[in-house]
Amino acid sequence: MAEFSRGFGARRRESAPELPPGQYLTTDFPVLSAGPTPRVTTDEWAFSVVSESGQTTSWSWSELMALPIEDIHTDIHCVTRWSKLGTHWRGVSVDTLLDGIPTTAVSAMAHSYGGYTTNVPLADLLGGKAWVAFEFEGEPLAAEHGGPARLLVPHLYFWKSAKWVRGLALQTHDDPGFWEQNGYNLHGDPWREERYW
């Protein structure tokens, strides 16, 4: 029976703010990328939604800025175990971008400048859960964090929030994107620890 330290334990901490299992708090904003940072100006930037039938709808940067813009306050959870609580973003809801586009798709493949892709079920993109975000903590989103605009799907692991997003290709099958083909979960719900296959 191990000896114990007399009188120790009175000041033990209350349980930490609720985090998904296996996640740890960070006060900083780590950068994790698979390759070099694409540099895209807002002049050349465009965002497209391509439906499964091939119908394409596009927005330039100024057209995106003319859409309804929302303030988003949320926690974000990265698969490499860090979580950042209480982040502030501004962006256009994916509901707005998909509004009026006929589709029977179940999933979307997010495409990024630089070639990165990630798949997200449509149910996780609609209903006020996802945005094309271009401002972080009151500042234009920096290139190393995915600027000028990234997909923001904070209720899923942060690899789903595709940096440098340039479009969504609606797909009738939940085909895997880049990380998903490299062993990451097709869904990625941090509260179910859906990290890997």
Place this chain on the structure above:
Amino acid sequence: MSASAWLKAHVSAVVPLTAHAGSLLLDVPDWPGNLPGQHLDVRLTAEDGYQAERSYSIASFGPGTTVELAVDEVPDGEVSPYLVRDVAAGDFLEVKGPLGQYFVWREAEPAPVQLIAGGSGVVPLLAMARAHAASGSSAEFRLLYSTRSPADAMYADEISRREDAAFEVSWVYTRQAPDGWARPAARVSEAELAALCWPPARQPSVFDCGPTSFVEAVADALVRIGHAPERIRTERFGGA
């Protein structure tokens, strides 16, 4: 003996250092000895089995089974208030170590040594100063000790006693200076670092220790002054 084993330790003495810091003398029968600058991990177990671990720098050095720690109380901390205020001679705890061979002074090095301490960062640097005094080393030592006020300076008496031709000490008070002190209370400036530390031309071995922001501000300034980054060893304690 595996470095990952927890060693039994009993507190043999508790010595207050300041209003919020104290030193602990531990009797560790299986201690293998330690180099100056190393640290250890302390593990405390509550009666219900709850455990917490923290790292502390070791103020003592060399062979022997007595290990001296100095603990600065973190406000609202979980472990340091216990070690500073509650623990008493005879109490039990466990230690793992010695740890860390990066932030260590080795007697064989002839280069001049610049120690730069922020608050409790003085502890591993004191171990180095003690080792230097006990050795035959001809290396010249300087210590720049930044602390809030004289009352907050850990080991102030001992450091003053050790001052001599081979160990120069500069005191920097950041919140409250002693009466009649020429320098007003303020953080150490780059100009002061340039004036008080060994110049880059002497190629000193620099040991920079204390709160993270202090360590980084000092290290950045030393590089701007012209010190080679690879000659600066840092140990960040976290906190402010």
Place this chain on the structure above:
Amino acid sequence: MAPDTTHVTHATPDPAVDERATRVDGNALAGVLSALFAGDPTLLTLVCGHCARSGPLAEAVVERDETCAIVRCRGCTRTMLSVMIGPAGDVSVRPAALAELRSAASGA
């Protein structure tokens, strides 16, 4: 009749070519890797896979709490690896942007 090689599931070693490189398994590395992992980990050199900066673990940026540490490159801030301490005391290392882990030269 020529040997039927269509069912070979691994390359057949060619003694002339493979004299110096033999294909074995992880058991063969017990000695070499014990040297890497037995020493003080803070002295290991970490090389960042993103910006190629290298330095000792002692100098890496580390954000930690009681059960996890995120080790990031001091140059570009990428997460190089995370370290998790499980409830049973098991330690798990998850590499991320870490490109290389290197020990000091041996034979000192």
